[in-house]
Amino acid sequence: MADKKTDETLDEKIEEISIEGLAEDAEEFIGDPLAEDDELETIRAERDEFRDRFMRALADAENSRKRSERDRREAEQYGGSKLSRDILPVYDNLKRALDAATAEQREQAAALIEGVELTLRELLNVFSKHGITLVQPAVGEKFDPQIHQAMFEAPVPNTVAGDIIQVMTEGFLLHDRLLRPAQVGVSSTPAG
Template identity: 75%
Template sequence: MTNENPNGSPLDEEIIDPPADEVPSPEVEALIAERDEYRDRFMRALADAENARKRAEKDRRDAEQYGGSRLARDLLPVHDALTRALEAASEDQRAAAALIEGVELTLRELNNVFAKHGIKVITPAPGEKFDPQQHEAMFEAPVPGTVAGSIIQVMDNGFMLHDRLLRPAKVGVSSTPAS
């Protein structure tokens, strides 16, 4: 009879011990002990190999999903610059529609590429609660009419790559309003 591991390869033949009423010689006892030691070492090596396979598979998945983190981080300032360019355009400048339209199309395309690769923009709004997992407080100021710990100004958007933070959103936070 052959025992098999989950991968289907034989572990070893059925182990046959001498009958219980027969006293084995010291040589047989030594061979049984050696056999048991080798079997134990084999089973440990098999478990180590399985653990290494699982670790390698996880590393491969992580590399596939998060391998572009550096490139993504390098593209974030491009997104910021395009966003600021659109925000800075006055109504008079918007009359030069071709330039503004070009910047809008470029930013839209960059957002499409981000979405295709699992990059999400974190866009907090004033009044939202500060979340240290997604936001970085750049300053804190007492602002009447606000709740302590709420966002009062957004300097830069944040970005997530799948479930990992690439860059926190840079925000100003309200402290306890001065009395």
């Protein structure tokens, strides 16, 4: 009986050792599940951070592409604005020369006047070709501060305050931008 009891105790001990050994082996093989969860969360956080950085870099690259495309278009359209402004006095002088010619002078120097008119017309064609348009206000039109520059104000009978009463120089637009405002005189409220 003592043998039987010893065998049972021995069997229990072997089973106990086997179960503890298996648990230790399994833990060693599988690892700590809590540590794995932490490592997995760390990897997910890194992944999310890299995805966020990638998306930001992608958005920055797209914004840079759009900005450079816009800058290129603007340079193409408005790059010649300085040269255009420098040529405007040529137009003004040709126009003044034609306006200053009297009927008698036009008769005597018809070929010269025709040459100046042709030169002025060609200059306007070149302007048009490059997107430069003439702003020609007329006496009686309303003053528009977006395209006109008031050089003086004077009370003129039979006018309304804000009416153009004189045009000194014409203005110019380069595509949709003002290159030079038209210089005008504007009526103030007439003295009553």
